[in-house]
Amino acid sequence: MPQPLLFYSAQFLEHQTAGHPESPDRLRHILNTLDQADLFSRLPRKEPDPIDLALLYRLHDPEYVHMLERFSREAGEVGQRIDEDTVVSTGTYPAALKAAGAAVDMTRAILDGPYTTAFSLVRPPGHHAMPTHTMGFCMFNNVALAALYALEVMGLKRVLILDWDAHHGNATEHMFYQDPRVLFVSWHQHLNWPGTGAVTDMGVGAGYGYNVNIPLPRGSDNGDYLTSFETLVTPLAARFQPELILVSAGYDAHHADLLSHMGLNATGFSLLTEQVMKLADRHCSGRAGFILEGGYHTHALALSVLGSFQTLMQEQAVPVKEPFMSPTPVVTHETLHELLAQISQLQPLLRSHL
Numbered sequence: 001m002p003q004p005l006l007f008y009s010a011q012f013l014e015h016q017t018a019g020h021p022e023s024p025d026r027l028r029h030i031l032n033t034l035d036q037a038d039l040f041s042r043l044p045r046k047e048p049d050p051i052d053l054a055l056l057y058r059l060h061d062p063e064y065v066h067m068l069e070r071f072s073r074e075a076g077e078v079g080q081r082i083d084e085d086t087v088v089s090t091g092t093y094p095a096a097l098k099a100a101g102a103a104v105d106m107t108r109a110i111l112d113g114p115y116t117t118a119f120s121l122v123r124p125p126g127h128h129a130m131p132t133h134t135m136g137f138c139m140f141n142n143v144a145l146a147a148l149y150a151l152e153v154m155g156l157k158r159v160l161i162l163d164w165d166a167h168h169g170n171a172t173e174h175m176f177y178q179d180p181r182v183l184f185v186s187w188h189q190h191l192n193w194p195g196t197g198a199v200t201d202m203g204v205g206a207g208y209g210y211n212v213n214i215p216l217p218r219g220s221d222n223g224d225y226l227t228s229f230e231t232l233v234t235p236l237a238a239r240f241q242p243e244l245i246l247v248s249a250g251y252d253a254h255h256a257d258l259l260s261h262m263g264l265n266a267t268g269f270s271l272l273t274e275q276v277m278k279l280a281d282r283h284c285s286g287r288a289g290f291i292l293e294g295g296y297h298t299h300a301l302a303l304s305v306l307g308s309f310q311t312l313m314q315e316q317a318v319p320v321k322e323p324f325m326s327p328t329p330v331v332t333h334e335t336l337h338e339l340l341a342q343i344s345q346l347q348p349l350l351r352s353h354l
């Protein structure tokens with residue numbers, strides 16, 4: 001049976017956030033659920049190293065990194081707000097270095113083999129972390145650092161980043177907006193925080209066409225995500241021919257999550273993971289790395305991550321009792337179809353004559 005390599009450190013629990021939804025309990029619930037499903041003990045695991053500072057400085061301003069280190073050291077065990085949404089405590093800076101290190105170590109392990117798939121169960125998350133400041137619970141952009149490492153240290157030419165977190169991966173978009181070596185695809189709830197991620201934001205210069213936003217309507221469910229995957233992402237990947245797929249795996253598009261109004265469930269995340277693996281098998285010898293982003297309903301998060309692991313391990317999903325389904329608006333097929341048609345028409349990589 002195939003096995004994903006798990007990157008995890010107990011240090012991720014030391015990033016205390018004073019009652020914030022991005023809490024250590026998120027990881028505790030995931031680990032307990034993997035254990036109860038008898039998966040955890042069978043997963044090969046690695047303790048990540050802190051990220052190399054020279055690599056970190058390629059994407060994050062050294063002054064910002066020094067400021068975060070100082071703020072973290074002085075913030076105390078409980079934590080203090082560093083921006084309107086993000087809490088930093090004494091354990092934050094070491095945890096953030098290890099979270100970014102996990103993404104990088106994971107990438108090296110996948111490219112070196114023998115494991116072709118891996119999952120970094122990390123916090124703090126990363127896809128909102130900008131070059132010079134924290135944002136949206138994020139300190140360092142874990143997935144962007146992993147992609148940069150694959151390109152500049154491991155010598156790859158093309159990396160596909162898929163971001164299915166319910167919020168737009170604005171910082172990842174920002175970091176590769178002019179870079180055709182990274183095809184970035186973000187699904188997100190239309191106009192949810194941070195409000196960016198428009199269909200027409202497609203990159204600039206050489207990067208034009210290599211940034212794809214799929215701002216789904218509120219209430220989009222398993223079928224809507226899968227339709228958009230098959231309609232847009234499958235042909236895009238065929239054009240781009242990625243050598244590695246990285247996934248910003250946020251689980252806050254689950255219908256029970258209070259930080260978005262989407263309609264996925266654990267089965268949906270399992271099916272999305274299956275689609276990623278099909279692309280990876282087709283284009284890059286099965287090489288795919290997953291990095292945890294959001295997901296704030298701890299029970300829904302744990303079940304959804306379990307769904308991803310069951311797919312990666314090709315295990316039969318055990319039926320799970322999902323959290324209560326709050327009514328979400330139903331997306332009409334016309335709305336979704338119009339959105340996907342609009343993206344297809346705009347997207348230069350999908351125009352057949354190119």
Ligand SMILES: [Zn+2]
Pocket residue numbers: 165166167250252293294295
């Ligand atoms: Zn999110």
